[in-house]
Amino acid sequence: DLPARVTIYEVGPRDGLQNERKAIPTDVKVAFIDMLTDAGFKKIEATSFVSPKWVPQLGDAAEVMARIRRAPGVSYPVLVPNMQGLTGALASGCGEVAVFAAASETFSKRNINCTVAESLKRFEKVATEARAAGARVRGYVSCAVGCPYEGRVEPQAAADVAAALQQMGCYEVSMADTIGVGTPASMEAMLKATLRQVSADKLAVHCHDTYGMAIANILTSLRMGVSVVDSSVAGLGGCPYARGATGNVATEDVLYMLDGYGIVHGIDMDAVLRASEFISGALGRPNGSRVARALLAR
Ligand code: HMG
Numbered sequence: 001d002l003p004a005r006v007t008i009y010e011v012g013p014r015d016g017l018q019n020e021r022k023a024i025p026t027d028v029k030v031a032f033i034d035m036l037t038d039a040g041f042k043k044i045e046a047t048s049f050v051s052p053k054w055v056p057q058l059g060d061a062a063e064v065m066a067r068i069r070r071a072p073g074v075s076y077p078v079l080v081p082n083m084q085g086l087t088g089a090l091a092s093g094c095g096e097v098a099v100f101a102a103a104s105e106t107f108s109k110r111n112i113n114c115t116v117a118e119s120l121k122r123f124e125k126v127a128t129e130a131r132a133a134g135a136r137v138r139g140y141v142s143c144a145v146g147c148p149y150e151g152r153v154e155p156q157a158a159a160d161v162a163a164a165l166q167q168m169g170c171y172e173v174s175m176a177d178t179i180g181v182g183t184p185a186s187m188e189a190m191l192k193a194t195l196r197q198v199s200a201d202k203l204a205v206h207c208h209d210t211y212g213m214a215i216a217n218i219l220t221s222l223r224m225g226v227s228v229v230d231s232s233v234a235g236l237g238g239c240p241y242a243r244g245a246t247g248n249v250a251t252e253d254v255l256y257m258l259d260g261y262g263i264v265h266g267i268d269m270d271a272v273l274r275a276s277e278f279i280s281g282a283l284g285r286p287n288g289s290r291v292a293r294a295l296l297a298r
């Protein structure tokens with residue numbers, strides 16, 4: 001059974017842009033986010049309050065948050081790795097933050113410079129403080145099916161981190177195939193283990209499309225009851241601490257699949273295509289979404 005309605009959690013401005021080497025002007029980021037707002041997204045991950053030494057591209061987080069047009073009913077979450085990030089996020093008026101843990105020790109070290117256990121302890125404090133300040137907290141489990149350093153990841157390892165994030169107050173946990181190595185089989189095994197601890201209505205999936213499996217992996221997840229999908233307009237993106245990982249699944253590709261089933265998503269495809277062409281042009285590269293290229297060629 002497939003859900004009647006799916007929420008797209010758009011990560012293009014954050015996951016999509018964080019890995020770009022050339023500095024993208026703040027103006028471009030703000031215009032891109034405003035175009036996504038106009039396209040009807042209700043969740044737009046706008047930037048990260050992380051160390052600019054680690055992710056220089058998003059060093060303008062406060063300025064981006066100050067300048068975007070915030071539409072009523074739209075949430076503009078940001079990543080926060082620690083209390084310093086939370087302080088910045090709250091000062092910029094964020095109503096939602098995301099903490100990001102991993103199912104792999106080596107990835108945790110490389111991405112946020114601490115062990116998984118240390119990160120969960122840190123995030124528990126962040127989540128508690130965020131909620132006390134009235135902000136919602138989302139959680140990520142990176143490397144939920146595979147790790148660039150350790151290879152295959154045990155489904156139970158991903159499930160345990162998801163459960164810990166939910167217990168600390170995350171309203172939703174996004175299970176991430178950080179390097180896009182998952183297949184429908186490994187996604188199913190991971191979700192099966194996770195669903196024993198976290199219910200489907202509290203889960204999202206976050207698929208990178210390195211091996212071209214993302215759409216199949218998302219469909220597998222929808223069949224298992226997940227109804228929130230992370231994606232990135234034009235298939236932008238990649239994690240700086242996951243070498244070889246390409247972008248997120250393209251939002252256009254997900255929308256096209258949902259439309260095929262008549263699943264409601266509330267997003268205006270033509271407006272997405274405008275945003276997609278805008279950002280691809282600003283980055284000087286061809287549109288990374290096959291669906292966008294096909295629709296634009298009509
Ligand atoms: P650290 O070096 O251990 O941190 O990094 P520290 O506390 O020792 O601080 C070092 C310096 O950073 C200090 O500055 C701090 O002030 C500063 P200095 O005194 O040297 O001048 N600093 C900060 N500055 C601004 N904002 C902050 C902040 N925190 C410290 N929040 C740390 C630890 C977690 C900070 C670092 O490793 C970091 O920022 N990592 C973020 C990495 C990242 O953003 N990765 C990409 C996002 S995750 C992802 O893409 C996966 C996802 O898409 C899901 C998936 O696909 O898997 C979500």
Ligand code: MG
Nearest residue numbers: 015176178239
């Ligand atoms: Mg990602």
